[in-house]
Amino acid sequence: NAGVTQTPKFQVLKTGQSMTLQCAQDMNHNSMYWYRQDPGMGLRLIYYSASEGTTDKGEVPNGYNVSRLNKREFSLRLESAAPSQTSVYFCASSEGPGLAGGDEQFFGPGTRLTVL
Amino acid sequence: AQTVTQSQPEMSVQEAETVTLSCTYDTSENNYYLFWYKQPPSRQMILVIRQEAYKQQNATENRFSVNFQKAAKSFSLKISDSQLGDTAMYFCAFGEYGNKLVFGAGTILRVKS
Numbered sequence: 001n002a003g004v005t006q007t008p009k010f011q012v013l014k015t016g017q018s019m020t021l022q023c024a025q026d027m028n029h030n031s032m033y034w035y036r037q038d039p040g041m042g043l044r045l046i047y048y049s050a051s052e053g054t055t056d057k058g059e060v061p062n063g064y065n066v067s068r069l070n071k072r073e074f075s076l077r078l079e080s081a082a083p084s085q086t087s088v089y090f091c092a093s094s095e096g097p098g099l100a101g102g103d104e105q106f107f108g109p110g111t112r113l114t115v116l
Numbered sequence: 117a118q119t120v121t122q123s124q125p126e127m128s129v130q131e132a133e134t135v136t137l138s139c140t141y142d143t144s145e146n147n148y149y150l151f152w153y154k155q156p157p158s159r160q161m162i163l164v165i166r167q168e169a170y171k172q173q174n175a176t177e178n179r180f181s182v183n184f185q186k187a188a189k190s191f192s193l194k195i196s197d198s199q200l201g202d203t204a205m206y207f208c209a210f211g212e213y214g215n216k217l218v219f220g221a222g223t224i225l226r227v228k229s
Binding site (some may be wrong): 040 | 122125202214221
């Protein structure tokens with residue numbers, strides 16, 4: 001099992017460019033998440049998908065869109081990248097969609113994105 | 117909204133010694149979960165330990181244990197017999213309804229030989 005995979009691992013964009021970060025999991029999990037990690041701020045939730053066919057905003061959704069393509073895949077799109085979106089992006093999945101908050105989340109290796 | 121505070125940006129410990137990382141949180145909920153995740157230099161996030169708020173007994177996982185004080189909203193992580201492989205960033209996280217995680221800012225732990 002590969003677990004959670006993310007592509008690309010690194011990306012440099014110019015301001016205004018668009019790109020899509022891909023995430024896939026092979027654990028048959030129902031729930032998937034996108035976080036960004038910035039120095040001194042921990043990880044912050046951008047969007048999540050509790051189950052296939054549903055997506056919801058997290059703490060910092062502005063400037064991003066997501067697509068839950070199927071049960072395995074959850075993509076994150078930056079339509080017009082800004083320097084403030086320079087960050088490390090993590091995708092995660094959990095068994096879900098249990099609502100109690102106790103599921104372990106399994107994380108991908110992250111994508112380091114730089115916006116110039 | 118829940119908040120999680122880790123007041124120690126960096127800590128160091130000698131190999132084989134014990135270290136405690138602090139975490140406090142704020143919530144109005146009664147039932148919830150708390151987690152400690154580890155992020156080594158490889159950047160891969162790994163679950164260390166999980167605590168259910170309605171369980172009074174502190175969770176333990178081998179050399180890792182927690183001191184959960186619900187009334188004080190405190191959730192510290194104790195690492196016994198520290199090993200070089202424990203060098204990492206440690207994040208305390210609150211599990212919200214809907215399985216969303218709210219993370220603290222993290223504590224960098226360096227284990228010295």
